[in-house]
Amino acid sequence: MNVNQHTPMASPYGQPQPGYSQPGYAPLDGGYPAPYAPYNGPASAYQPGAPPQGYSPFTSFPSKAVTANPVSDLSSPLDLGPARGPPASGPPPVSAPQPYNQYSHSQGDMQNGPPTMTQAPPRPAASQPYNPGAMNLSGPHPSYPQHYGPPSTIQQVTNQMTGMQIASGPPTPAGPGYAPPHSSQPPVSTAYSAAPPPSYTQAIPPVSSAPTQPPPPSGPATSQQYYGGPPPSSQQPFNSSLPPTSQQQFTSSAPPPPSSQQTFPPTSYSGPVPPPSQAPAPPVSQSQQSFPPTQPPFSSAPPPVSQPAFLSGPPPPVQGSFPPRAPPPSSQPGSFPPPGPPPTSTSSQYPGPMPPQQQPPLSQPSPYHSGPPPPRAQMPPTSMPQSNHLPPGPQGPPGPPGPLQQPPPQPGMQGGYPPQQNGAFGQVRGPQPGYAGPYPGQPNYGAPAPAPAPAPPAQKRLDPDAIPSPIQVIEDDKAKSTEPFTTGVRGQAPPLVTTNFQVKDQGNASPRFIRCTAYNMPCTADMAKQSQVPLAAVIKPLATLPPDETPPYVVDHGEGGPIRCNRCKAYMCPYMQFIEGGRRFQCGFCSCVTEVPPHYFQHLDHTGKRVDCYDRPELSLGSYEFLATVDYCKNNKLPQPPAFVFLIDVSYNAVKSGMVSIVCQELKTLLDYLPRENPEMDSVVRVGFVTYNKVLHFYNVKSSLAQPQMLVVSDVSDMFVPLLDGFLVNVNESRLVIESLLDQIPEMFADTRETETVFGPVIQAGLEALKAADCAGKLFVFHTSLPIAEAPGKLKNREDKKLIGTDKEKSLFQPQVGFYNNLAKECVAQGCCVDLFLFPNQYVDVATLGVVPVSTGGSVYKYTYFQAQSDQERFLNDLRRDIQKPVGFDAVMRVRTSTGIRATDFYGSFFMSNTTDVELAGLDCDKAITVEFKHDDKLSEETGALMQCAMLYTSCSGQRRLRIHNMAVNCCSQLADLYRNCETDTIINFFSKYAFRGILNNPTKAVRDTLVNQCAQILACYRKNCASPSSAGQLILPECMKLLPVYLNCVLKSDVLLPGADVSLDDRAYLRQLISCMDVAETHVFFYPRLLPLMKLESGSLPVAVRDSEERLSKGGVYLLETGLHLFLWVGASAQQELLLNIFGTQSFSQIDPSMTSLPVLDNPFSQRLREIIDSFRAQRSRYMKLMVVKQEDRAELIFRHFLVEDKSASGGASYVDFLCHMHKEIRQLLS
């Protein structure tokens, strides 16, 4: 179902998918084997303990059973319920199968009604044999509870798995799959074409279901309890028990024979879950896993057939891998054996998925065609496509799934499986690297891969490869975006931020300036509320454009100033409709009709367009600037050129760390690069200097002086500027004096013993200086310590780790005194922007010190434990960039919108004194503002929703200007349209800012819950209203939001929302403020770092990134990880010598110096290219990233691992898989 829907939704994707699937398959076959092996390992573990107990675990089983049922789709949610119930009944192991069936039935009834029924019968039959498998399944269950909590991954996985399975397996396939099974192939294909994407979503759903299992949340609680008891020890039991269930399920499914088989594919999803436990599935990549489960059933019933198919197609590899596994589960084998065939089935699954998409896989097709395959195939296909989505589900379970999955394969392998499982897990992981290899297919997965992925997940827990892969999505988008993006089409979503593309302004602002969360806005508030999709735009008014794009034209409308609508004051733009022969124009925002001033009159052509339309930027472009008249200036006076004031801490710490001398030294050259508009001219920006510790020292550097004069102001309680003339000077005129001063400052304070500093007065001083000079400007404050000296704005150390996690935690993010808020207000009024460079050795209360920078549009830079030698480069590059970058001052930004919506909330570094005007003392090219819109009326589909962002500012040459960005998006009355045209990256940008502001006033946990809830609601709404009916157990994600869970999880586990023990309060406050003004590209890479394998480098293109998970790292490889703030070079312990030689100039791993901050310059193409890449990364980001070399197994690896965001984090953050399961559970709860 979902699949179908999805496919339709993502029609575009659908197409690509096929292609993907094909390639994917091939690789899969090859690669999977290895994966399986690893999985088996875990699986085996599960089995051992679990089997017996497993039954009692039944409760869990039920869930699994459910999952099995889920296979039928709907069952999953229900399953959980029953499952729990069952647990009590636990005993039933033997009966379990039956119960399962029953459960499944009941559940199935609940869920799928018919499908289960059909399935049920079969299952029972097979169930018994499968029991062992069931055991495994149970394993997973226990894991669930754990997952939520801190459970071991395995447990979690299992939990997830179970959930996943439940959802995924049964759902999609069950419904449609079953019905058409035989003919299924056709259907599948149809389905695919129609819904390849959906399939993904579907697939996902299961995954999600698995996550949901993460029980933590609602259901979780109970489930957890249940699980809780058993988890640890029970896990194994569970596993064992689970397996049974799974087996049962399988069996049951299997029994159903053909139809069941068909279901299997679906079951595969569901199955996957069980399979994981079984292990078999896992080994093979996901696809295999999925197969296994299916296979099992098949095995019982049609297995043979499937096997054959496999054999024909992928069998060899699969078998190869499987065999080993199979052997272990000797006990299981019996039952499994049939499954054994499954492997083939797995292949069949692949095929299945494949088929649907592309039957292409040679081997696969055959399987499908062969007996049962078809149906399965269909099922799988759906799953496959879904896989993208599904993956999550499967992944969730991964841990446990592993075992489960393995079992399935085992079944296939029979004897082989058990052992595999046991060893498999271990092996599997080992093999993983291998996976990578095989994975190459993965990329393919990206689109189509999903399908394959899904399958595997089912078998293991959730196979990470089966859940939506950010990398895949990114790569797909890259592949898709070959043409320049033209902005003329209303409501067209731009390429992702990770894609390089050219923009042609044809009437809407470039996505570099504005990105929206939704390009189809709901027409009504009800819709918006129902969907819960945030309506927001991330605006970066002064964004830097690439050299091949034209910067906004400057338009001068003469003395009268820009032409504006009389009523809403919107500025002339392409949305203004000229009427009455061009004598008037009607405002596109408020519909008010305004006279065209005579000097602006122009005739209209036959289409009603002004004939000069294309001569005037304001009539044809999305972004342009107006020259502002004196009416737009403060005090009706044209502004003075801005000034830069450098305020340098010269207390003991600052001097000792070398900061003072570095700054002074650097400023001497840096002053030649002050921002200017015309590169030919000297900058008109004036500069001034202040040093301070407990008192402030101003410097008179007037050009006529022979030597600088220092003016000490020690009355810090009532700050003032002691001099007027000679403080702010032109660099060229006063060069000698300035240089003399900068030479002397470090000497003068070389032996200072003053350790106390002030801070409030420092900003006041800069502010007063600008006031006295009557200009706007920027303060560069270089500060080291908590300002404890007696002065306004004095702070005390309030870092208290005990508050973390309590309701009082929020207070730590709030400024500890109100002084800085007031100061910020004054700064904004004067147009005084503050950039703060911190060099703390201990707590400095960034939350408070950052108030002024954040409110004035400034930046905070933090160099903890600054050491001249190692941090100088980063600091200086930041400083250089910060000083040189284009910046506007004394800005006011206003966003006007069509009647019907309204900008209601703003996020970023600025100040607001009313509800509509964003006041920015300064705004540079890297700062973005996120604006949230709310309905206050209806929008019409016809006119769409218009927004105009107008920013009045003073340029660095002192010119007053208005920068206008226009943006039009579509409006829709169908939720499906809304979900078709969203941008997840932007949504995440919004969510992160929303959450990071939220923690100021709410407990962190509440904020996290809110996020999860809203996300669940978004997805549930989609599921409910847009996805085709299917089992509730299925996780179905909208194509354009399929990464929402993974990204959201990254937000949730960020240091701000979920701090590890070693994360200081300052760091959190710092990140919090930092993110508040990030644009989409920055938040994207910040939350989901870019991880590049460096084994092969080609000039001209970057290697394809891999997902942020440790599993993706090969011991023999070298990887580069970039977050926008950090840059890591991870070196595998057994990296090839040649690689090391090329990069480090040494052959030995042990000789690599982990303290290096830059790579040696070696004369080989590899080294050159690598350094090129690093440089290009640094150039892309607004802050310089210091390179950290991390050797595998080194202590520093802990830091590095923190950025492998798909894995569980040390601070307790869920892995992607776990979270997906959790999310699924949430969704199911919302739906039920």
Next chain:
Amino acid sequence: MATFPEYIAQNEERDGVRFSWNVWPSSRLEATRMVVPVAALFTPLKERPDLPPIQYEPVLCSRATCRAVLNPLCQVDYRAKLWACNFCYQRNQFPPSYAGISEVNQPAELLPQFSTIEYVVQRGPQMPLVFLYVVDTCMEDEDLQALKESLQMSLSLLPPTALVGLITFGRMVQVHELGCEGISKSYVFRGTKDLNAKQLQEMLGLTKPSATQGRGPQTAQQPLSNRFLQPVQKIDMNLTDLLGELQRDPWPVTQGKRPLRSLGVAMSIAVGLLECTFPNTGARIMTFIGGPATQGPGMVVGDELKTPIRSWHDIEKDNAKFMKKATKHYESLANRASTNGHIIDIYACALDQTGLLEMKCCANYTGGYMVMADSFNTSLFKQTFQRVFTKDVQGSFKMAFAATLEVKTSREIKVSGAIGPCVSLNAKGPCVSENEIGTGGTCQWKICGLDPSTTLALYFEVVNQHNAPIPQGGRGAIQFVTQYQHSSGQRRIRVTTTARNWADAQTQIQSIAASFDQEAAAILMARLAVYRAETEEGPDVLRWLDRQLIRLFMFHLRRSPFLQVFNNSPDESSYYRHQFNRQDLTQALIMIQPVLYAYSFNGPPEPVLLDSSSILPDRILLMDTFFQILIYHGETVAQWRKAGYQDMPEYENFKHLLQAPVDDAQELLHTRFPMPRYIDTEHGGSQARFLLSKVNPSQTHNNMYAWGQESGAPILTDDVSLQVFMDHLKKLAVSSAA
């Protein structure tokens, strides 16, 4: 025995003391009937080149409440090595060092000619002199340039070990750190916020010395300099450059506004700086101001030019809104400075008023100079300032620091108070009268700044009861003990012991009358009148004065700027009164009754009556009013001069005639401090008004024809002439109703 005038002159010459009565009525009742109290003008540091300081310390009476110094009036028992205190009659043992004493071997302090004697205290460290310049930068460039040059010049006049500091102010106040290499540093303070010494100390980073100061003995080890006050020899060049680079206050002054001048805070910081670095050490805060304080504490006028600075009229109407507050501010500064023994000098050079009225106490309480001129670019200022650093024959400055004056009296007489540049030390004692005149209630006063002409008026009360006759030949004694810091850094003690005969007013009224010192009495009464004028309403003082004994001086006193505020700004009044209160008798007399000399072909220069009748066409007049030296050429002489006769060889005598008064004027100019305004004018000249306002208007437009005289010049005034005044006075004197 010499005549009284001789006796008086001799006493003044030797002791610097002039009593209103030189024979004292022996009972309280009689004394009060005398109207003019027994009082003395005392010049503590009267120049005595013939008096070598004694290199040991004085011997004190052992009675704790007495502590009088051994003096020639004491009875000495050479055998028993005992001496009897002539104030309390305590018998004291001579200290061991006097073991060799005998009738023929007397220490100096027992010799009658050493009624005034100076001791050098050997204990304690030699304190450096401290000079802190407080410089206004809100003035025209020319003025500022002149001032900078004067200041730079002054550095060469200071002893090399003297510590100097520099504070400049305009809108802000800058305390300059001296002796910085490569970069000049200064601490800047807002001109609107007053700071106490402790805050200042912290802000200037001067806390360390105080930390080590701890206890008494440690105090002596205070560092002798800090970053802001350094020895001239060390930072001579640096400071010269610094002064050279001084710029006019850079803050913009918009049309119609006065520059913002933070004088009040600048002085406060100066006082605070010295307070926390050199308490109880002689120091001069030399304030150079080019206009009134216009902001912050101590402001005397707003910065709007349209609102003029307060006039007497405003003050009478209670319309001077800043005056009280400002006065209070400066008073508190003056008190702080005087407590620490620091002098505040004010050099105010501006065409308009600068707020001397409010600031007067700074100079008055601390013995500082107050100099008023039109511009820093005038010889009046330049030479006056240079003369501050005049040295005596020994090469020391003619200035002394941080002095205390103690008065000890015989039992029959007590001290009521003092009027002069001093503050009370609130030392109660047996010789303090309950009856206060001037600054009373104490027998000790602090005089932070002294020069050889500084003169205090001390008022006494005879307390002997009528029924307790004093034995024949009894004498009343008064001892003045002045401890001060000599400009060489030494602590010195000058002791003057003087005695006068008692006389029974009923039997010896003639001798008492004969002993009356008219001049001294006039000045003493004038001081009292001025003191009252300062503290009470003007007309009342005149009425009081009129009720008192009146002579010629009183006529002029009534018309003088000391009591009349008409035609004088409040600042001028304050200035004149300040000078009057500190100058010695001769100078004070000149102030009250200017001296007029006539030069003509008729004979040698002769003093003439200060009367309009003295203004004759063929005379050249030289008038010395203390504040002005005026040369007035009579109508004919002026015409001759215009015709250029003096340049003709045959009229060389005329040239000499013209030159004579100029030479005499130069002589006066050279010796006087502050430098008087020198005016050269002629009949009908606008500056002649200075002369016409002073002379007795015996001829006015009202009576000029009645006398039919050919001589003299009519004065256009409604003031009564001396003749009328005297007539009226005679009438009053004989009427019992007076």
